[in-house]
Amino acid sequence: VLLVESGGGLVQPGGSLRLSCAASGFTFSSYYMSWVRQAPGKGPEWVSSINRGGGNTQYADSVKGRFTISRDNAKNTLYLQMNSLKPEDTALYYCARVVTTTLAPRIHDYDYWGQGTQVTVSS
Numbered sequence: 001v002l003l004v005e006s007g008g009g010l011v012q013p014g015g016s017l018r019l020s021c022a023a024s025g026f027t028f029s030s031y032y033m034s035w036v037r038q039a040p041g042k043g044p045e046w047v048s049s050i051n052r053g054g055g056n057t058q059y060a061d062s063v064k065g066r067f068t069i070s071r072d073n074a075k076n077t078l079y080l081q082m083n084s085l086k087p088e089d090t091a092l093y094y095c096a097r098v099v100t101t102t103l104a105p106r107i108h109d110y111d112y113w114g115q116g117t118q119v120t121v122s123s
Helices: none
Strands: 001-006 010-011 017-024 033-038 045-051 058-061 066-073 079-080 091-097 110-113 117-121
Touching: 001 091, 017 033, 017 091, 017 117, 033 079, 033 110, 045 066, 045 079, 045 110, 058 066
Parallel strands: 010 117
Antiparallel strands: 001 017, 017 079, 033 045, 033 091, 045 058, 066 079, 091 110, 091 117
């Protein structure tokens, strides 16, 4: 199993970024997936989840209305479109495979993580 995130970078407040997570080594379409972030000095924070087909999604209150999770099962890729970025969105963003069928996974519901991609929101 391999999850490789990309798309992070430095962006000004109010800007946008699109993160991607390329999955390999397993049947991507069979798993719920999540984005999780970790800011410096803080624990992991769940951001968003998506079901197998992509028709159901859920978001943390802190990102609702600004972030959009999606997936392309034909390309084995998970996405996170981030708009109206704020300095408090600065974190290392991970994609993670969910072993259960929940859109609100807890830390023990993940079995594989990517290496993360850094998002920094600063003027």
